[in-house]
Amino acid sequence: MKKISNIAEQCMEPPSIEKLSPRYFNYSASINQVLSMKLSESIDSDLERQHNYLLSLVNMTDERMVCTIGGLLNYISLTAPSLRLNKPFEISDIKPINFESLTLIDNETYKNLQIFDPLQHPSSFKWSSTENNEGVSMYNLIEKNCSSMGLNRLRSFMSKPTCDLSVIQKRHEVINFFMQPNNFHVIQTLKTYVSQLSSPSVLSTYLGRLNLRGSHWKFIYRNIFYTVSYAEVCKANTTNVALFAELGADINDIVYSLAHNLESTIDLVNMEKNVHFVIKHGFFPPLDEAKLKFSKLTQQMDQITPYEFDTVPEFIPKIKLLYIPELKFVLSIPFWKNGLTQEELNLPNLHFMFVANNMAFYKTKRCYELDKLLGDVQTDIIKQETNIIRALGRYLNKHIHNVVVLMNKIIDLECIFALAKTGKENNFIQPYIVQEKVIKVVNGWHPLLKVYMDNFIPNDVQTSVADGLVNVIFGPNASGKTIFLKQIALIAYLTHIGSYVPAEEAKIGLLKRIYARVQESESIISKVSSLMLELRSMAFATTKTPPASLLILDELGKGSTELNCTAILTSCIQQFLSRNENCPLVFISTHLTDISQYIGDQQLLSFLIMDYIIQQGELVFLHKVKKSYAHSNYVFEVIETLDQTLPFVKTAKIVLDALRTGENMLPYSETRLKRSQRHMKFAKKFSELDMSKSGYMDKLREKIQRYYEASFHI
Numbered sequence: 001m002k003k004i005s006n007i008a009e010q011c012m013e014p015p016s017i018e019k020l021s022p023r024y025f026n027y028s029a030s031i032n033q034v035l036s037m038k039l040s041e042s043i044d045s046d047l048e049r050q051h052n053y054l055l056s057l058v059n060m061t062d063e064r065m066v067c068t069i070g071g072l073l074n075y076i077s078l079t080a081p082s083l084r085l086n087k088p089f090e091i092s093d094i095k096p097i098n099f100e101s102l103t104l105i106d107n108e109t110y111k112n113l114q115i116f117d118p119l120q121h122p123s124s125f126k127w128s129s130t131e132n133n134e135g136v137s138m139y140n141l142i143e144k145n146c147s148s149m150g151l152n153r154l155r156s157f158m159s160k161p162t163c164d165l166s167v168i169q170k171r172h173e174v175i176n177f178f179m180q181p182n183n184f185h186v187i188q189t190l191k192t193y194v195s196q197l198s199s200p201s202v203l204s205t206y207l208g209r210l211n212l213r214g215s216h217w218k219f220i221y222r223n224i225f226y227t228v229s230y231a232e233v234c235k236a237n238t239t240n241v242a243l244f245a246e247l248g249a250d251i252n253d254i255v256y257s258l259a260h261n262l263e264s265t266i267d268l269v270n271m272e273k274n275v276h277f278v279i280k281h282g283f284f285p286p287l288d289e290a291k292l293k294f295s296k297l298t299q300q301m302d303q304i305t306p307y308e309f310d311t312v313p314e315f316i317p318k319i320k321l322l323y324i325p326e327l328k329f330v331l332s333i334p335f336w337k338n339g340l341t342q343e344e345l346n347l348p349n350l351h352f353m354f355v356a357n358n359m360a361f362y363k364t365k366r367c368y369e370l371d372k373l374l375g376d377v378q379t380d381i382i383k384q385e386t387n388i389i390r391a392l393g394r395y396l397n398k399h400i401h402n403v404v405v406l407m408n409k410i411i412d413l414e415c416i417f418a419l420a421k422t423g424k425e426n427n428f429i430q431p432y433i434v435q436e437k438v439i440k441v442v443n444g445w446h447p448l449l450k451v452y453m454d455n456f457i458p459n460d461v462q463t464s465v466a467d468g469l470v471n472v473i474f475g476p477n478a479s480g481k482t483i484f485l486k487q488i489a490l491i492a493y494l495t496h497i498g499s500y501v502p503a504e505e506a507k508i509g510l511l512k513r514i515y516a517r518v519q520e521s522e523s524i525i526s527k528v529s530s531l532m533l534e535l536r537s538m539a540f541a542t543t544k545t546p547p548a549s550l551l552i553l554d555e556l557g558k559g560s561t562e563l564n565c566t567a568i569l570t571s572c573i574q575q576f577l578s579r580n581e582n583c584p585l586v587f588i589s590t591h592l593t594d595i596s597q598y599i600g601d602q603q604l605l606s607f608l609i610m611d612y613i614i615q616q617g618e619l620v621f622l623h624k625v626k627k628s629y630a631h632s633n634y635v636f637e638v639i640e641t642l643d644q645t646l647p648f649v650k651t652a653k654i655v656l657d658a659l660r661t662g663e664n665m666l667p668y669s670e671t672r673l674k675r676s677q678r679h680m681k682f683a684k685k686f687s688e689l690d691m692s693k694s695g696y697m698d699k700l701r702e703k704i705q706r707y708y709e710a711s712f713h714i
Contacts, residue, residue, distance in 0.1 A: 037054060039053065103511055105513070109514060175419060175420040193226045196222055207396055217266050224255075224258050231247050293377050313347060313348070319331055319333050328367070333360050335360065349364070426451065432507045434510075437509050439464075439585060445502045445503070470576050480623040485518070491503060492511060496514075513584075549584035556588050576604075610622075
């Protein structure tokens with residue numbers, strides 16, 4: 001099993017980008033490559049039917065698609081050894097991907113929402129491209145409840161949220177089946193069966209080998225047998241579970257024949273003791289006869305050996321009749337003295353063959369008779385077994401795609417079971433899904449917050465055309481705005497992968513895109529400022545998002561001055577509101593409390609605040625959302641709750657008051673204050689000078705001299 005796991009890890013290496021020459025994407029050559037493919041569905045058909053089947057799958061007039069397929073086939077052919085494929089390799093099927101049914105989420109959103117949070121080793125010398133350690137993330141939460149079979153595809157499964165209502169409903173049926181107490185024994189049976197299964201890629205790797213050992217054949221049989229067993233259990237429990245019915249419908253006669261033929265061909269019991277392939281007794285009678293004949297050879301040769309003393313000289317003390325594959329029967333004679341010459345080795349009535357390990361080997365008359373009578377028994381056995389193995393291998397390779405189809409559906413079911421177990425452990429509920437632009441959640445919570453914290457405060461969410469599509473959230477730092485925003489997005493995300501959601505009640509409209517800009521990942525490689533990154537995100541959110549989208553924008557417009565940020569945020573909100581009912585669902589958090597005077601009250605706009613109370617002069621956060629408008633961001637109150645002795649708080653308050661009132665701002669430093677007072681005194685005396693009197697220039701020169709000496713301590 002250790003070798004199997006190693007192969008599985010190698011098959012799951014992270015993706016890389018490979019550049020190919022343009023000649024590999026030639027249109028005419030690509031058409032020929034596509035038409036030359038022999039898919040499993042048409043492998044028994046004639047050439048014309050194969051072409052017609054391929055033409056039904058691939059639009060040959062779409063030059064870009066045909067060239068892409070041709071380039072991919074060339075790449076697979078060039079890298080077949082590293083991909084552990086035989087040459088020529090076989091393509092079992094072509095499956096189109098429907099992007100219309102996918103809910104689009106970019107990598108930055110996955111990271112911001114902590115759906116995936118890969119941890120890399122801090123040392124570049126110990127970092128590996130194949131490591132997949134996860135931090136605190138939804139993937140980490142769900143993978144703990146996933147079988148080893150499902151783990152092979154869990155990340156891919158979670159990376160493809162869907163807006164297809166029928167797909168989501170089918171997954172909910174599976175989760176509901178899992179949560180029913182009377183189905184416990186069925187789930188346990190499926191769990192037992194899936195523990196015996198491995199990745200389809202590993203199964204294909206073994207089938208591609210030419211020198212399979214006994215353990216490999218047992219591995220293949222075990223996977224086929226338990227795949228069929230798993231599917232049969234699902235077939236017997238298809239009531240109200242469409243995915244079980246689909247899996248059961250894929251069990252055909254070919255799958256049963258694969259399991260039956262393997263079981264009737266290989267000897268599973270004897271292969272426990274023998275690493276080599278063992279044909280089951282009774283499968284091929286001529287082979288059984290040859291094995292029986294071979295098993296009696298030693299006894300027969302021991303009986304014949306004494307008669308061979310009549311054919312050797314009297315000085316030969318010891319002889320033994322042996323069977324050597326391909327050489328057949330020979331007589332072995334130990335060296336009767338040291339330093340034997342070739343002439344001494346040539347004994348009368350014996351045909352000298354060769355010398356090895358101080359023994360001489362000869363053919364006698366009886367040996368030739370045994371060759372004709374018994375033949376090359378072991379070689380015949382090997383040839384017959386080899387023919388059976390090759391025929392069985394060709395048969396498996398031809399029909400194994402039927403088993404792989406079942407295994408892929410089992411993997412999807414295991415991913416859904418992982419969602420079900422996670423939901424059951426955390427008291428998730430089934431959301432009500434509609435084809436409307438609405439998110440209504442009663443007492444929802446952040447799924448990771450409940451797992452890693454004992455106390456959490458649930459929150460309601462209500463957004464729609466009637467309640468407001470653009471929701472602006474105010475609140476001090478550390479009041480819970482970001483957690484609330486992530487909670488909304490995660491509930492929507494979990495809905496679209498077919499999971500239950502963390503809430504007491506949820507009504508979710510289907511979304512085409514989920515976009516979250518919580519924290520910009522600055523990098524020197526990007527060669528742009530943090531403000532430019534933020535503006536780029538805002539441009540995407542306002543212009544590239546369809547109406548059925550959920551946008552989460554945290555602290556929008558904090559990369560510049562307050563005035564600039566207010567202008568940016570206001571224009572962004574106005575842009576959303578100008579789309580009227582085509583406006584997406586938007587949640588924006590900000591500290592800029594004066595934006596309402598630039599926007600005003602509008603039907604699609606809603607203001608929310610993170611509730612708080614002031615207790616004994618201190619700000620206490622309630623982490624609860626309510627509809628209201630904030631008139632202060634309470635930044636100084638937040639700072640003072642952390643440390644009231646911070647020296648810059650008093651200065652900051654003076655500066656802020658001066659900016660708000662427009663009054664002169666006095667410097668806070670005592671030294672600078674005295675100097676400022678001298679400046680003011682000099683300015684006052686200068687304004688009182690009577691320029692009409694004589695000698696005023698001398699007085700002015702005298703005062704400037706005294707001021708200069710006082711200021712610079714001369």
